[in-house]
Amino acid sequence: MDERPDLPSGADEVNGPLGVGRGVSIPARDLAWRFSRSSGPGGQGVNTTDSRIELSVDLRRCAGLTPQQRGRVLERLAPRLADGVLTVAASEFRSQLRNRKAARDRLAALLDEALAPPPPKRRPTKPSKGAVARRLDDKARRAKLKKLRGSWD
Template identity: 80%
Template structure:
């Protein structure tokens, strides 16, 4: 749990750029709930992180901007009773968020016209529905 964080696509966050904070977790824990620091907060200063190229850093800062506090991304994990499992969960969540932020933008949508057959089917359906409603009107009178 102390090694570098592999994000993917050739991006690795050095272990020295990851900061941890441990605290007591709420919720289940039995006898150890008030004595064990099982809640994890993982911090990464994305603005100063050495694992990114300039372009990658710019993309990550832009996409994760609303989640950052002074350029620092915080991931909290407290769903498990074990500190080790919470550390793994925090690292996995951080790697997933960074991978998503680093992904290239999707290709722009190309506007297309409906085919001639699709237009004809739509108009035929409209005419059929119109005919049904006209027949209903005549019966009501």
């Protein structure tokens, strides 16, 4: 493995492809990063360091998804999309690198949840005869109790 001295340690984790789970990997070229100043903690560096991160991926053109997966993700994440682009932001840490990791983790979790297969259809059932009988007995008992509370004529 060749070491890249121009990058801080842990930078390879944020520059490579995004592993989503379920055998899906989003290529690094499909991820768009945007950096800005964070409003959170930072001390003297808060006004000079671009530590707020926005990570975007265009789901309509993403090479890491099959057409079936793309359709499922676009349908399930529709309220969060702007022209088919999903964006997550992270600004909770002072370090840009930690915010980049947080944004990647958040994006991966969203995509993993959206890629999950649909739950099995519910099979309609009806209550058992014993459950119906218990419910009716309880109703009769409550009605009798309430009737006894009536007026004292």
